[in-house]
Amino acid sequence: MTAVPNMPAFADPDSAARPLHVVAQDSLQAWLDAQPPQWAAWLRDGAFGAGLGELALLPGMDGGAVVGAVVGLGDARARARQRFGLAKSVSALPAGNWEFVGLPAPLATEAALGWLLAQYRFDRYKPANRVWPALKCPDGVDEAQVIAMARGEFLTRDLINTPAQDLGPAELEAAFVALAERHGAAVQVVSGAALETDFPMVHAVGKGSDRAPRIMSLRWGQSGPSLTLVGKGVCFDTGGLNLKPSSGMQLMKKDMGGAATVMGLAQMIMELNLPLRLRVIVPAVENSVSGRAMRPKDILKSRKGLTVEVNDTDAEGRLVLADALAWACEESPEVLISMATLTGAARVAVGPDLAPYYTDDAAMAGALEDGARAGADPVWRLPFHDAYESVIEPGIADLDNAPGYGFAGSITAALFLRRFADHPRYMHFDIYGHTPSDAPARPKGGVGQGARALLLALPQMLGL
Template sequence: MHPAFATTPAEKAVPIILASKAAWEADGDSLDDSARRFAEANGFQAKSGQYLALPTTNGDISRILFGLGEKPDQTRDPFLAGKLPGLLPPGAFRFADTATANDMHLATLAFALGSYRFDRYRKADAPKARLAPPDGVDIADISRMAEAASLARDLINTPANDMGPEDLATAARNLARRFDAEFNCIVGDDLMQRNFPLIHAVGMASPRAPRLIDLTWGDPAHPMVTLVGKGVCFDTGGVDLKTASGMQIMKKDMGGAANVLALALMVMDAKLKVRLRVLIPAVENAVAGNAFRPLDIFPSRKGLSVEIGNTDAEGRLVLADALALADEEAPELLIDVGTLTGAARVALGPDLPPFYTSDENLASDLARCGKTENDPLWRMPLWPAYDAWLDSKIADINNAPSGGFAGSIVCALFLQRFVEAAKTWLHVDIYGWTPSAKPARPEGGECQAARAIYRLLSERYG
């Protein structure tokens, strides 16, 4: 069970009343007169995120009031309860309302996600409030989702000096050991010998050798689900150098890798009936005399020659070789996740990753699962007319054609060229970062898309 949850029996935990403004104004959630007067004297109006501890006659806490504000349920932040761990004193608490099952699920998940602190380099006082699991909530499922989110956040928040390709491989190896999965890693010049030229090209300028991380788990007789995560541990932009401001959070450019590891943790912990494979091309896009350059041409594992339109479009290059490898096994479901384009952020902002697939059932199921888990995604089109923009005059394909339009779509179309045999392919362009703190989502590295995909996999292979 996640450490945010208490083993205290619910009847001994202090109740938390989640009060909407309308309900509070109507009847004060049925408080007795003295409690109502105390709340009014302290200015409690059930505003969004407003908190008040009500005392007993001997000075203990009798209950907690927590405001939900006046927004209707469908527009209210489902993770508002994620503020509570930072507000509550030490002790055991429980939710005491009659919310719907999914609202209670999300409030409980928000409490666990809001308990996260990144304390590797500076002591951070972890919340000492614990939540007694509500009746009817699958606390084991919520615990694994919260643990997975912590894993992704920790990996992304760790700076590049301590989270290079080898460190990322170590994290994957530790996860494999925990679940008795097979682990392999192809390192450095062996990438050329094993036919991964694009991964090698992107990572060869760094003194920290590039590598392809490969984890497999589960019964080979089960349907194959392959996850591919972009593991660019730091992105300078390469020869097409980013500005100083553009590099400020580039430690997060391995967010795709962090999130597929988080997803793998959930899949393996839940023992889903899949044959799971996780592929992570782990590199550092550095600047040196041997760095790859604009207009260079490299072969790919797929056999397509790739002209380099921009060295700062490196993520799609390393994913291309990994996708080609994954596709050789013709998995039932092939999913890639990466922090790939600024264009996706311009279109949808940091909180709403676009996804791409030609599978209509998958698209509708994933959107629904994203809503269920408050892990939203938005489908965007694999617009075939733009595929011609990838043409090169001297190679099979260009990784970043000039023009600048529809950048996220063009990236998805580039990756689609490397997938043929997989029954279904899903591409997700995440941000992997929360720019400013929100309930249950502290500023910094974020777990995006992993919970939504896990819920979909649970429904299909649970």
């Protein structure tokens, strides 16, 4: 089990540090002209071009030890195309303390956050003893906020990257409890007969596995506006009796990415001690194949009382979220947010780098977009398109979990969830939770999406 996030941090602000000069392509020549001739010649001979993230070490004047470095800022087009470009330099720098010199103030927060995120490695099964270079936090950066965002992201990545053999429902519960204990939060866990009675769709999805299903609730904060986060915790998804092909199962350890992301966001909120009342709900199941597993065409009764025809046992995530959302709405939180690795249709629509989201609240959407820009955490709004409501109504039950419509799969899934959320300030994310190849500050593997955007949007959403 992995429960405690790594602890990224900045260098002591009073410590000595070597300079890391930041130079844009259009100002490279002027910068070189202002440097000692030995450095200018060194960089020209090495064909340093100040491309985004391009790094050159600077030797002492006697040709000895490295006394500094220069990193390229590229141009505006390169920066628009690649987040955290400066973070490419982190792995190539020698250990020790560094500080940016010449970093434009508008880029300082992204650069500082990228530096911390670039140090993440999932080393549980292949330990590494790398000593990373340390950065002095740039002026004007909210150090506590950036550290909290990095620590929350590290927790999310650790959870998603852990294989299902070591992260089933019980282990996810243990990580959930550990998160609560670190911050003095209260936890409630429902399982067994009570789960079958009170959360019948969570039970129906998880009953096919030998690893018992459960639903967890965390509560933190005594005053302020109320926020409830709901995350899909399907620890592994075989597809059930509608069995996935081998290729479709390769990444299914990440099917609890929604739970991991709301847990990472909760870590950020609690570490920063935001003035709100937080609740986090995670239904934790494994969707397995056995004689006990739910069957296609079964009709389930939900916690809310709505009946659901199961037309695909591989559309299980919306079933467990439905009961969780109904539970959340019984307390009428001021803002309700769900996150899930829910549909392949969302990946087809926007790819792996964007977090698509749904809401009927324009003010919430505007706050989120502002937060996404500030947190280098891109999102994209998709519509709760009412014209597709009839698609999710099968005729012999109130709802269909997998309509054979052939179009708009992410939208119809979101509409299904909205039937259970029944909340005017509801927002749903259909995330991917995985970086398919190494990118600056995002090594291949599990990744949080939307959490930083939400953290930075909360003051506006909740009037903090």
